[in-house]
Amino acid sequence: xxxxxxxxxxxxxxxxxxxxxxxxxxxxxxxxxxxxxxxxxxxxxxxxxxxxxxxxxxxxxxxxxxxxxxxxxxxxxxxxxxxxxxxxxxxxxxxxxxxxxxxxxxxxxxxxxxxxxxxxxxxxxxxxxxxxxxxxxxxxxxxxxxxxxxxxxxxxxxxxxxxxxxxxxxxxxxxxxxxxxxxxxxxxxxxxxxxxxxxxxxxxxxxxxxxxxxxxxxxxxxxxxxxxxxxxxxxxxxxxxxxxxxxxxxxxxxxxxxxxxxxxxxxxxxxxxxxxxxxxxxxxxxxxxxxxxxxxxxxxxxxxxxxxxxxxxxxxxxxxxxxxxxxx
Amino acid sequence: xxxxxxxxxxxxxxxxxxxxxxxxxxxxxxxxxxxxxxxxxxxxxxxxxxxxxxxxxxxxxxxxxxxxxxxxxxxxxxxxxxxxxxxxxxxxxxxxxxxxxxxxxxxxxxxxxxxxxxxxxxxxxxxxxxxxxxxxxxxxxxxxxxxxxxxxxxxxxxxxxxxxxxxxxxxxxxxxxxxxxxxxxxxxxxxxxxxxxxxxxxxxxxxxxxxxxxxxxxxxxxxxxxxxxxxxxxxxxxxxxxxxxxxxxxxxxxxxxxxxxxxxxxxxxxxxxxxxxxxxxxxxxxxxxxxxxxxxxxxxxxxxxxxxxxxxxxxxxxxxxxxxxxx
Numbered sequence: 001x002x003x004x005x006x007x008x009x010x011x012x013x014x015x016x017x018x019x020x021x022x023x024x025x026x027x028x029x030x031x032x033x034x035x036x037x038x039x040x041x042x043x044x045x046x047x048x049x050x051x052x053x054x055x056x057x058x059x060x061x062x063x064x065x066x067x068x069x070x071x072x073x074x075x076x077x078x079x080x081x082x083x084x085x086x087x088x089x090x091x092x093x094x095x096x097x098x099x100x101x102x103x104x105x106x107x108x109x110x111x112x113x114x115x116x117x118x119x120x121x122x123x124x125x126x127x128x129x130x131x132x133x134x135x136x137x138x139x140x141x142x143x144x145x146x147x148x149x150x151x152x153x154x155x156x157x158x159x160x161x162x163x164x165x166x167x168x169x170x171x172x173x174x175x176x177x178x179x180x181x182x183x184x185x186x187x188x189x190x191x192x193x194x195x196x197x198x199x200x201x202x203x204x205x206x207x208x209x210x211x212x213x214x215x216x217x218x219x220x221x222x223x224x225x226x227x228x229x230x231x232x233x234x235x236x237x238x239x240x241x242x243x244x245x246x247x248x249x250x251x252x253x254x255x256x257x258x259x260x261x262x263x264x265x266x267x268x269x270x271x272x273x274x275x276x277x278x279x280x281x282x283x284x285x286x287x288x289x290x291x292x293x294x295x296x297x298x299x300x301x302x303x304x305x306x307x308x309x310x311x312x313x314x315x316x317x318x319x320x321x322x323x324x325x326x327x328x
Numbered sequence: 329x330x331x332x333x334x335x336x337x338x339x340x341x342x343x344x345x346x347x348x349x350x351x352x353x354x355x356x357x358x359x360x361x362x363x364x365x366x367x368x369x370x371x372x373x374x375x376x377x378x379x380x381x382x383x384x385x386x387x388x389x390x391x392x393x394x395x396x397x398x399x400x401x402x403x404x405x406x407x408x409x410x411x412x413x414x415x416x417x418x419x420x421x422x423x424x425x426x427x428x429x430x431x432x433x434x435x436x437x438x439x440x441x442x443x444x445x446x447x448x449x450x451x452x453x454x455x456x457x458x459x460x461x462x463x464x465x466x467x468x469x470x471x472x473x474x475x476x477x478x479x480x481x482x483x484x485x486x487x488x489x490x491x492x493x494x495x496x497x498x499x500x501x502x503x504x505x506x507x508x509x510x511x512x513x514x515x516x517x518x519x520x521x522x523x524x525x526x527x528x529x530x531x532x533x534x535x536x537x538x539x540x541x542x543x544x545x546x547x548x549x550x551x552x553x554x555x556x557x558x559x560x561x562x563x564x565x566x567x568x569x570x571x572x573x574x575x576x577x578x579x580x581x582x583x584x585x586x587x588x589x590x591x592x593x594x595x596x597x598x599x600x601x602x603x604x605x606x607x608x609x610x611x612x613x614x615x616x617x618x619x620x621x622x623x624x625x626x627x628x629x630x631x632x633x634x635x636x637x638x639x640x641x642x643x644x645x646x647x648x649x650x651x652x653x654x655x
Contacts, residue, residue, distance in 0.1 A: 049509035156597045186366035187536065191580035191593035198590075213510060220582035220591065244585055257514035258584055259539030270518050271511045274479045290511075 003076075004037040005175060005207045011035075011060055011070030013053075017279055028279045030056040032231040033070070035305075038224075040174075043201065043208040045222030045239060047215060047254070051278050053231040054211045058177045061209060062096055063087065074175070092122045095168035099180035101160035105152040111163045112138070112148030118170040137166040141196060158189035162196070169200070177209045182217060194220055215258045219243050224311075227251045230276045230286040233305055237312035247314045249291050285317065293318055332357045332497060332530055333378070333415070338390035340370075340377045340554075345602045348373050349554040350390070352628060355498065355530055360521075362541030362562060363534045364577070365551035368598055371534045374551075375500045379415060380407050413443045416491035420503035422483040426475040432459075432486055433471035436493060443494030458489040463519060481512035485519065492523065499524070502534045517544055538581060542566050547634070550574045553599055553609035556628055560635040570637045572614045572645050608639070616641045616648065 010033050018025040031053040038044045046054045059065040061072055063079045072079050074094065080086035098104050105114060112134050119130045138148050141162040152160055161181065168176060178197070182190040194217060201208060212218050218225055219239050226236040227248065235248040246252045256269040273290040276282075282289050288298035297317050305315040331354035340348035348370045355361055363371040376382050378392040378399060392399045394414060399407065411417075419425055427435060436455040440446055446454055452471070459467035462485040464478075475483060484504060491499055501520060505513035521544055524531050535541050541548055542562050550558045550571065558571040569575045579592035596613040599605055605612055611621040620640055628638040639645060 187580050188594035191591035216582040257510045259543045270514045275509050
């Protein structure tokens with residue numbers, strides 16, 4: 001395995017939230033002790049429901065937000081302090097793609113100008129070289145220079161996401177954080193963008209952090225997948241293996257809830273209860289109120305992420321090492 | 329099976345631009361029918377038009393019959409009996425469908441007063457029974473709560489309760505779980521299918537998610553650019569799709585198990601309704617398109633029991649699929 005490009009160690013981030021005008025402010029632990037490593041050229045998929053802290057993790061990894069505790073190292077170096085020249089140099093090597101391409105683009109500028117903008121900001125190349133680079137980028141995302149002259153409003157959703165991708169690639173980044181990049185797209189267009197992302201990753205040797213709630217898309221693109229629940233990683237392992245044999249009861253429910261053509265709903269695990277509220281995290285294992293297998297210990301003791309054989313790590317009192325895996 | 333709702337040649341145009349171009353559809357009593365298609369394919373417009381819910385400037389043509397009675401152009405008083413009474417509808421964004429300044433009890437009782445002959449305490453008792461039915465815990469107390477006090481999944485449950493207030497024969501569920509998280513989506517789909525079985529209600533499930541439709545419906549119609557292009561029992565459609573677009577949609581879905589393969593993306597984009605190509609609307613994106621495809625739009629023709637497809641290359645497409653399977 002190649003050396004890690006991104007190393008995240010035990011990052012935490014909490015926000016304070018006030019309930020009502022005079023209510024006491026409470027701390028919401030959006031991310032709580034998350035550790036990850038992403039090897040060069042690989043993709044880590046981050047899945048979880050809304051409020052699980054996956055987007056916050058992505059923002060901290062990119063340095064858009066500082067963790068309260070813990071550290072992010074990029075290519076062996078700690079993240080530089082924000083707004084310093086070192087930070088800017090580091091930021092040029094990492095980029096982000098969001099879910100809503102129209103919100104990420106300026107409606108009043110032709111898209112080619114927007115693709116050029118990062119080159120202008122980071123002072124890369126002469127003006128003529130920048131023009132060439134824009135044409136090259138448009139070609140890389142399978143669009144023509146004619147598309148570049150248009151405004152975002154005149155492009156389809158899939159084309160806009162390609163423009164966002166081209167702009168993110170302008171500074172030749174090593175690392176890309178994609179936060180739900182295809183969730184707003186129709187199925188047929190989604191497949192185009194996923195294929196494009198895979199191709200570009202292979203050509204350019206990109207390292208990706210791919211955040212999505214869509215298990216299918218995550219499996220398609222990821223080498224390693226981490227499942228988050230209420231700010232913590234509950235299971236992490238290689239993508240194919242994790243979806244084929246989920247160990248954590250939450251992962252099992254997620255995989256089972258993902259509808260599959262040709263299968264009727266019989267035998268599906270339907271979790272009781274509401275989605276978790278980060279402001280009122282249950283004691284012990286955060287998942288225990290909804291867990292079909294919870295025992296007394298789950299309500300009092302927080303399970304730690306522990307290796308259970310192979311490259312799999314699970315945070316569950318009921319999944320302990322090799323004998324459970326053999327029995328399953 | 330006698331059809332409860334029968335739609336024939338339904339067309340809708342906005343400002344002279346056709347968005348629905350001749351939809352034929354029949355829905356049987358107690359049947360679960362799925363409508364899949366991408367945004368703009370006309371799956372929602374079909375039912376909005378059928379229930380007279382489109383803005384006045386929409387030009388609607390064709391025929392929609394409920395138990396043999398024509399709904400298109402029916403007087404408002406008659407439609408008011410049908411909407412919510414015989415055919416109820418729930419939408420994607422439940423939070424915006426409820427009034428934020430009224431309690432759930434007020435809103436549920438309003439629906440009950442409109443469609444049911446109930447008085448006084450009976451109304452409240454029925455409202456409570458409905459909340460129980462859709463699985464809201466502590467229904468009696470929660471009736472006095474406002475919409476913001478419920479989570480997204482619970483609000484969708486309340487919408488389902490309101491839709492059931494009129495004892496409808498048909499429930500149109502338009503992307504009912506799209507805004508919800510995966511585990512909550514599973515809950516709502518389970519609730520819908522339980523209620524449908526218990527009440528013997530027909531359901532139309534509109535979704536862009538093939539998996540959701542496949543799991544919850546008996547029969548599926550695939551829509552593209554304002555027409556139905558394939559219609560089949562759901563297990564057959566996913567095992568053996570015939571229309572190249574249906575094949576493309578299924579090929580574009582990443583598998584959750586087995587070996588990874590490159591996704592077969594459909595090239596190009598959905599045509600703009602204002603500049604619809606001549607002939608088959610899918611031809612410009614279709615790998616099997618031949619010259620006659622550009623001449624006239626294919627009509628939905630039966631290819632087997634309960635199955636029909638609108639494609640003149642259906643035979644070639646079927647062979648191509650078998651060829652892929654033989655590899």
